[in-house]
Amino acid sequence: MGTKLFFWFVGTIAVSCGFLFVYPITSPTVGGFHLHHWMYGAAITMLAWRMRSLATFGIGLGLFVDEITFIIRTCLGKSSLPYYSWQALVGIVVCAAIVFVLKDALAAQFFNTANRHTVPKARDL
Numbered sequence: 001m002g003t004k005l006f007f008w009f010v011g012t013i014a015v016s017c018g019f020l021f022v023y024p025i026t027s028p029t030v031g032g033f034h035l036h037h038w039m040y041g042a043a044i045t046m047l048a049w050r051m052r053s054l055a056t057f058g059i060g061l062g063l064f065v066d067e068i069t070f071i072i073r074t075c076l077g078k079s080s081l082p083y084y085s086w087q088a089l090v091g092i093v094v095c096a097a098i099v100f101v102l103k104d105a106l107a108a109q110f111f112n113t114a115n116r117h118t119v120p121k122a123r124d125l
Contacts, residue, residue, distance in 0.1 A: 001107040002104035008055045008062065009059075012061075038068070041059075044063065045064060048060050061099065068095050069091030072091070
């Protein structure tokens with residue numbers, strides 16, 4: 001199951017990067033607010049939790065991670081980077097490596113209802 005999650009995750013990043021390389025468009029603006037694809041990814045990831053859909057979780061996580069270095073730099077008050085900067089690509093590779101290592105645990109904990117009872121409750125921690 002973790003392999004499927006990682007497939008959807010990496011596939012989404014590849015499609016997103018490929019699309020933005022061929023069509024270098026800016027994010028849409030609604031009322032002066034830029035809607036970046038990490039926002040779609042966060043919403044899709046939450047929706048996947050409710051739907052219990054592994055593919056949807058991988059897609060949402062891929063959209064989110066694709067812009068993780070931009071999120072981190074913004075939180076640190078740093079200037080924005082070009083989409084294809086080496087820092088952005090290193091951030092994506094590091095996050096992809098983390099997801100690869102955790103892929104089976106992510107898939108099992110979020111989507112395997114048979115093992116749902118093994119997740120500790122907050123009061124037990």
